[in-house]
Structures are given as C-alpha cells and as structure tokens.
C-alpha cells in the first residue's frame with residue numbers, strides 16, 4: 001500500500017497513514033521520472049500539491065494508480081475528468097486551508113495600506129536623512145475600518161474573508177456565479193455567533209463600489225477576469241489582492257494601473273509564470289508579494305494531511 005507524496009505531506013498525514021499500514025514515500029521524483037518510479041514501486045496513491053503535474057501521460061501509463069490526491073483546493077495541475085473516466089479516484093482538501101488564505105489576504109491588505117512591503121525593502125538601505133523622507137512618504141497610510149471590500153468569488157475562502165472583514169468593521173460587497181444571498185455566520189472568540197446576510201451583486205457593481213478588491217475564484221478558462229476595462233471601472237485609489245490563481249489578473253494592466261495611481265497597491269500570492277514573477281511584478285514598490293503560500297500555515301498543513309489520510313483510508317477501506 002504505497003503512497004508517493006511527491007510534493008511533501010504534513011507529519012499528521014504521514015503518521016495517520018503509517019498507523020494504518022501504508023508506506024508513505026516523501027522522496028521528490030522529477031516530473032520526467034514519475035511514470036517509471038510509480039510503475040517500479042507499484043504506487044497506488046499519488047499525492048501532489050501544486051508543483052507536480054498529473055496529466056494524461058501519467059494516467060495512461062501507470063496502471064497501479066488508484067488514487068490521485070491534491071493537498072489543496074485548485075486541481076488545475078491534474079487532468080481530473082480524464083483520471084475519473086479511467087476509474088481513478090481524484091481527491092482534494094477543499095475546506096482545510098480557507099482560513100489561512102483569508103488571513104493572508106489581510107496580511108497583504110495591512111501591508112499595502114501602511115507601506116510595509118516598501119519600508120521593509122528600503123529601511124535597511126537608507127541613512128538618517130532618507131529615513132526622515134521615508135517616514136514622511138509613509139505618513140499617508142489608510143485604515144481598513146469603514147471601507148468597502150469587494151469579494152469576487154464568494155465560496156469557502158471568500159466567506160472567510162467576509163467574516164474577518166466584518167470583524168474589522170468593513171462593509172462587504174460580493175460577486176459570485178451564484179447570484180443571491182450568502183448568509184455568513186460570524187463566530188467570536190467567546191463562542192457567540194451573529195448571522196450577516198450578504199447579497200451578491202453583478203461584478204461591474206462590485207468593481208465600481210469597492211475600496212479594496214480581493215479575488216477568490218478558480219483558474220478561469222476565458223482569459224483575464226481583471227484587465228484594463230475592469231481597472232477603468234474601479235474607484236481611483238482602489239487596492240487589489242490576488243490569492244486565487246495567476247492569470248486571473250492581467251499583470252501588464254495591473255502595472256499600468258499602479259503606475260498611473262489608479263490602483264494604490266496590490267498584494268499577490270499568485271502570479272503568471274510561477275515560480276518566477278516578471279521583473280516588473282518583482283520590483284514594483286506598490287506590490288506586496290508572497291510565493292504562493294496562502295495555504296502554507298502549520299495549521300492548514302496539519303488539516304490537509306489529516307484530510308488526505310482520512311479520504312485515502314476510506315476509499316481503500318483500511319481502518
């Protein structure tokens with residue numbers, strides 16, 4: 001019962017599977033050697049995160065494979081329908097990382113609103129005189145409280161973002177494929193709950209009325225969701241965060257909008273050409289960047305590991 005966790009697996013998942021008699025291999029096998037390795041070791045379960053591509057070649061040439069597991073949400077690196085047609089179970093961990101991604105959105109928002117990403121780069125490089133100048137230029141920060149946040153994609157992560165935003169005293173507007181009302185249950189640390197109804201609105205309205213925009217849709221097949229025409233609709237001085245997928249925003253249009261001050265700042269956890277952002281993105285003083293670490297908290301990794309282990313044991317009926 002061999003499991004190859006090719007992009008790593010949290011100790012929680014390794015322990016849970018090992019206890020049930022699985023052999024978990026965490027060696028990183030290169031994309032080119034994967035078919036041979038799986039066949040040679042008779043791997044029944046292949047676990048990946050976002051790095052390993054599980055395309056037709058692997059699905060067609062690895063008859064021992066029974067389960068393909070994605071530690072995460074987006075399965076754009078797996079030919080899901082094709083694998084399922086071939087009788088392979090394809091699993092992921094949809095709810096395990098929502099809170100972590102939502103918290104990263106606010107890390108980017110606070111960073112941009114108070115110039116943290118720029119001051120972290122510059123302070124180590126300046127002397128006393130420049131320090132005073134920097135201090136002056138950073139004296140134009142803004143608060144989040146009382147501002148409107150536009151959430152595009154009101155699924156699991158979008159709703160977590162809404163909960164935090166409501167707690168911060170922000171107004172929440174949202175757009176989603178599913179038009180209607182999302183009822184958000186907000187839990188406080190003293191275990192009290194309040195219910196808040198949020199109506200979804202057409203995308204154009206959300207773009208028009210938001211001070212901050214955050215994207216939580218899957219990879220889009222129909223090109224950029226946010227490009228030049230969408231930036232034009234937005235308020236002057238808007239900020240935008242993308243913790244969904246690179247390619248949802250047109251990065252050239254974003255750079256232009258930042259340079260013209262249409263957009264105050266951007267926060268990107270994902271970008272086109274991962275893992276190497278373009279020079280323009282990498283060096284822009286108004287972009288706060290993280291290397292696709294939305295789900296990479298200790299807590300989310302622990303939940304992802306356990307969720308995968310539970311699903312594998314349930315499919316293979318090993319308890």
Ligand SMILES: NC(=O)C1=CN([C@@H]2O[C@H](COP(=O)(O)OP(=O)(O)OC[C@H]3O[C@@H](n4cnc5c(N)ncnc54)[C@H](OP(=O)(O)O)[C@@H]3O)[C@@H](O)[C@H]2O)C=CC1
Pocket residue numbers: 072073074094097098101152153154155156157158175176177178216217218219220225243244245269270292293294295296
């Ligand atoms: N940065 C990171 O590390 C991580 C990134 N992600 C990314 O975040 C994405 C969202 O995750 P999650 O919230 O769990 O997913 P959900 O499926 O719960 O929510 C996505 C929502 O977006 C809606 N949607 C899809 N396309 C559009 C569109 N064009 N316009 C408006 N709404 C749309 C969906 O509607 P419908 O269901 O009807 O299509 C759905 O309600 C993932 O697909 C993944 O790509 C996820 C985890 C970690």
Ligand SMILES: O=C(O)C(=O)CO
Pocket residue numbers: 049050071072073074075097294295
């Ligand atoms: O879960 C996802 O979709 C991510 O992008 C993180 O791996």
